[in-house]
Amino acid sequence: MSPTVAVVGASLAGLSAARALRNQCYDGRIVVIGDEEHLPYDRPPLSKDFLAGTASLEDIALSSPDDADLGLEWRLGTTAVGLDHLSRSVLLRDGSEVEADGVVLATGARARRLPGGEGLDGVHALRSLDDAIALREDLAAAERLVVIGAGFIGAEVASTARKLGLDVTVVETQPVPLAGPLGPDMGAVCAELHADHGTRLLTGTGVAGLIGTDRVEAVELTDGTPLPADVVLVGIGATPNIEWLVDSGVALGNGVLTDARGATNIPGVVAVGDCAATWSTSAERHVRIEHWTNALEQPATAVATLLGSADPAPSPVPYFWSDQYGARIQFAGSRRETDVARVVEGSCADRSFLVLYERDGEPVAVLGMNQPRLFTRWRRQLRSSVAALS
Amino acid sequence: MIPVCPTTALPPGEAIRVDGEEPIAVFNVDGDFYAIDDTCTHQDASLADGWIDGCAVECPLHASCFDLRTGKVSGPPAKTPVRTHRVVVQDGMVYVEAGIAADGAA
Numbered sequence: 001m002s003p004t005v006a007v008v009g010a011s012l013a014g015l016s017a018a019r020a021l022r023n024q025c026y027d028g029r030i031v032v033i034g035d036e037e038h039l040p041y042d043r044p045p046l047s048k049d050f051l052a053g054t055a056s057l058e059d060i061a062l063s064s065p066d067d068a069d070l071g072l073e074w075r076l077g078t079t080a081v082g083l084d085h086l087s088r089s090v091l092l093r094d095g096s097e098v099e100a101d102g103v104v105l106a107t108g109a110r111a112r113r114l115p116g117g118e119g120l121d122g123v124h125a126l127r128s129l130d131d132a133i134a135l136r137e138d139l140a141a142a143e144r145l146v147v148i149g150a151g152f153i154g155a156e157v158a159s160t161a162r163k164l165g166l167d168v169t170v171v172e173t174q175p176v177p178l179a180g181p182l183g184p185d186m187g188a189v190c191a192e193l194h195a196d197h198g199t200r201l202l203t204g205t206g207v208a209g210l211i212g213t214d215r216v217e218a219v220e221l222t223d224g225t226p227l228p229a230d231v232v233l234v235g236i237g238a239t240p241n242i243e244w245l246v247d248s249g250v251a252l253g254n255g256v257l258t259d260a261r262g263a264t265n266i267p268g269v270v271a272v273g274d275c276a277a278t279w280s281t282s283a284e285r286h287v288r289i290e291h292w293t294n295a296l297e298q299p300a301t302a303v304a305t306l307l308g309s310a311d312p313a314p315s316p317v318p319y320f321w322s323d324q325y326g327a328r329i330q331f332a333g334s335r336r337e338t339d340v341a342r343v344v345e346g347s348c349a350d351r352s353f354l355v356l357y358e359r360d361g362e363p364v365a366v367l368g369m370n371q372p373r374l375f376t377r378w379r380r381q382l383r384s385s386v387a388a389l390s
Numbered sequence: 391m392i393p394v395c396p397t398t399a400l401p402p403g404e405a406i407r408v409d410g411e412e413p414i415a416v417f418n419v420d421g422d423f424y425a426i427d428d429t430c431t432h433q434d435a436s437l438a439d440g441w442i443d444g445c446a447v448e449c450p451l452h453a454s455c456f457d458l459r460t461g462k463v464s465g466p467p468a469k470t471p472v473r474t475h476r477v478v479v480q481d482g483m484v485y486v487e488a489g490i491a492a493d494g495a496a
Contacts, residue, residue, distance in 0.1 A: 019466075042467070045433065064469040293453070296467065321451060328451075372450040373439040380441060 003028035005306070006090045006098045008080045009106030010034025011043065012292065013273025015062055017104045017299035022070050024300075024307055030072050031098050033090060035079040035107075038129055039063055044292055046132040047156035048323055052163060053136065057129070080107065083248040085266045102306045104299070105245070105256050105264070105271035109238035109290060114148060114210070121215040123232045126153055135233065142230035143167055146219045148207055150177035150191065152322045154235030158199050159324040169200040169227055171207060171219065181320075181331065183341055186355055186367055189348045190329060196351070197325040238290060240275045253277050255288040260313035262302025270302040282315070282334065291320040317382045327351055328372060332379040333365025341367075345374055354378065391478060391485040400484060405447070407438035414475055414486055417458055419445055424458035425475040425486045432468040459492070 005021060007014045010032050018030050034040075040062040049055035075092070082091035089097045111125035122142075124135045135157070139145065145161045147154045150172035158168045170177075178187035194201040206222035210232065218226040240255040251257040251265040255277030262270040262278065271278075273295040277286035294316070301313055319332040339357040346353035346369075354374050357365035366382060368375030392408060400406055400418045408414045413428035415438035426447075428436050435451035442448075446455045446464050455465030461474040474492040478485045 049433075062467065064463075064466065296452075330451075372436065376439065376441050376448075376450040 003101040004099065005030050005102040005104065006088075006100035007032045007104040007106060008083075008090055009104075009108055009273065009275070010036070010040050010074070010076060011106070011108055011273070011295070012040065012062060013108065013295040013299055014104070014106040015040040015067075016296050017106055017272055017303055018070055018072055019067070020300040020303040021307075024303055026303075026307060028101070030070070031075060031100070032072050033075045033078055033080055033092065033098065035077070036128060036130070037077040039074070039076070041129055043127070046129065047126055047153055048160060050132055051126075051136050051139075051157065051160045079244075081244050083245055083250065083269070085249040085269070088268055101268060103269045104302065104306065105250070105269065105275060106273045106295075106299070107241040107244070107275045109240045109274040111234070112237045112239055114207070114234045114236065117210055117232075117234060120210055120212055122212070122230060123210060123216050123234065125234050126157060127238065135231070138231045139164060139166065144229050145169075145231045145233065146171065146227050146229035147233045147235060148219065149235035149237070150174075150194075150201060150203070151235055151237065152178070152320075154233065155190075155194070155324045156322060157233050157235065158194065159197065162197050162199055162325070168198075169202065169229075170194060171205050171221065171227070172201065172203045173206050175204045177201070177203065181335070182367060183335060183337070183339070183357070185341055190324075190369070192348075193325045193327055193351070238274065240277075240288060242275055253286055255286070257286055258302075261305040261310075262298065262313075263305050268306065270306050272299045272302045276302075289318055291318060293319045315386045317379065317386050319379060328368075328370055330368045330372065330375045330379075331365065332375075333357065333363075333382050335365040339364060346371060391487050394484040394486055397479060397482050397484055403442055405438040405440070405442065407436055408486060410488070412488075413438075414488060415447075416477065416484060416486060417442060417447065419458060423477040423479060423484055425477045425492065426456060426458060426461050427472040427475075429472075430454055430456075430468060431463075431470040431472055437472070 007017050042060045045055050045060045079093040081093050089099045091097045111127040117123045144167045147158045147170040150170045158170050161168050176184045176187045177191040208220045208222045211218040218228045256271035258271050258278050260279045274290045277288040280287040321330045335357050339359045352370040354371045355367040356363045366378040402418050405417045415428040416425045430449045432454045439450045440447040445458050448455050454468035457464045461471040476487040476490045476492045
């Protein structure tokens with residue numbers, strides 16, 4: 001019988017793993033298990049063009065015509081519920097199991113929910129295609145949107161809803177949005193986009209609860225103020241989908257723990273994408289990265305590991321982007337709190353700038369707003385300097 | 391023919407965007423000029439802002455790669471090729487013939 005690799009998770013990381021297996025000349029069976037009914041699709045447009053109705057399902061499909069040659073066996077609409085580490089069998093909710101010689105864990109993450117928000121119509125999270133369709137339908141009939149959480153998802157949905165003509169308020173617990181990824185100074189600059197486009201931003205403000213019986217009517221702030229809302233979007237981060245592995249013997253932390261090459265503690269089992277907490281030599285800890293580019297690139301290394309390679313792991317430069325209110329924000333590198341941010345091109349007031357984050361005088365990260373060309377050069381530069389160091 | 395710029399304004403390794411209904415990106419690769427549709431077929435980004443790597447350009451947003459000679463995708467996530475356009479160099483000026491596919495470098 002030909003060898004089998006089970007890829008658990010059918011989004012960008014899972015598809016990239018399947019492609020990488022074939023790229024690396026694996027010619028055995030590949031079974032891709034996905035809990036959604038849909039073939040792999042691209043998630044970033046869900047808060048932008050797809051939500052606005054300007055991109056179709058076909059536009060955001062990830063598979064290309066060439067993927068037909070990959071010879072993948074799809075098990076869609078089936079949730080993995082367990083992994084037997086001795087036989088390396090993936091147990092599925094329908095009672096069947098997939099016996100495999102190698103397993104790629106790519107189960108991603110799910111949106112964190114607001115406690116007490118369950119069961120109330122008009123309250124949404126945004127992670128999946130079905131989430132986006134439901135939110136889009138609800139926004140079409142709404143006038144007032146309240147977004148809880150001013151992170152990237154929250155800001156992008158706020159931006160799309162403004163474009164659709166809604167009255168939008170964003171509520172953020174932290175004093176400055178995006179201070180985690182960008183630092184307080186640049187977080188504040190990016191958050192100014194909200195006011196530029198008529199979105200109300202309330203910072204340093206907690207949410208006490210949601211008001212409404214069947215359908216949400218308002219968001220109650222911790223100071224007692226009710227914010228009337230026809231629709232509420234909760235954008236307060238994501239949780240890795242790893243509970244199904246609790247009894248599997250796979251070591252778990254804030255994600256599936258792997259070494260720098262994607263190997264878990266169980267031979268023949270690797271993990272990639274949003275569900276993986278991968279050892280970072282530079283950070284000296286396991287780091288779980290939820291970026292799209294990581295889900296695209298990381299599987300090549302993990303698959304090589306699965307196929308027996310022991311080449312040194314590449315040192316990727318983390319990269320993410322966000323499109324809000326017509327502005328393109330791009331960030332690359334690894335920022336620490338003590339790094340110093342310096343504008344090297346353009347100006348924050350013009351919403352067109354390039355910022356370098358420096359540590360001991362050396363650039364370690366770069367942030368651009370509406371500066372794609374210059375940003376690309378700096379991102380390249382960071383990549384080559386990281387490669388030279390490792 | 392659409393005038394783009396003097397050859398001296400587009401040195402090797404550089405690209406320029408020609409605005410229009412469907413913007414076109416013109417590249418100089420070691421003295422050879424190539425023109426393709428400027429907008430990435432994956433998602434909205436300008437390929438003239440991308441990174442030129444040999445005869446390919448890498449999209450500045452998601453790193454899709456296109457072969458400048460053929461417009462074909464040489465790296466995902468893009469799924470469909472971009473169109474190429476013929477470039478003409480005349481009297482020190484770069485022109486593109488929009489809509490006429492290139493058959494090689496100008």
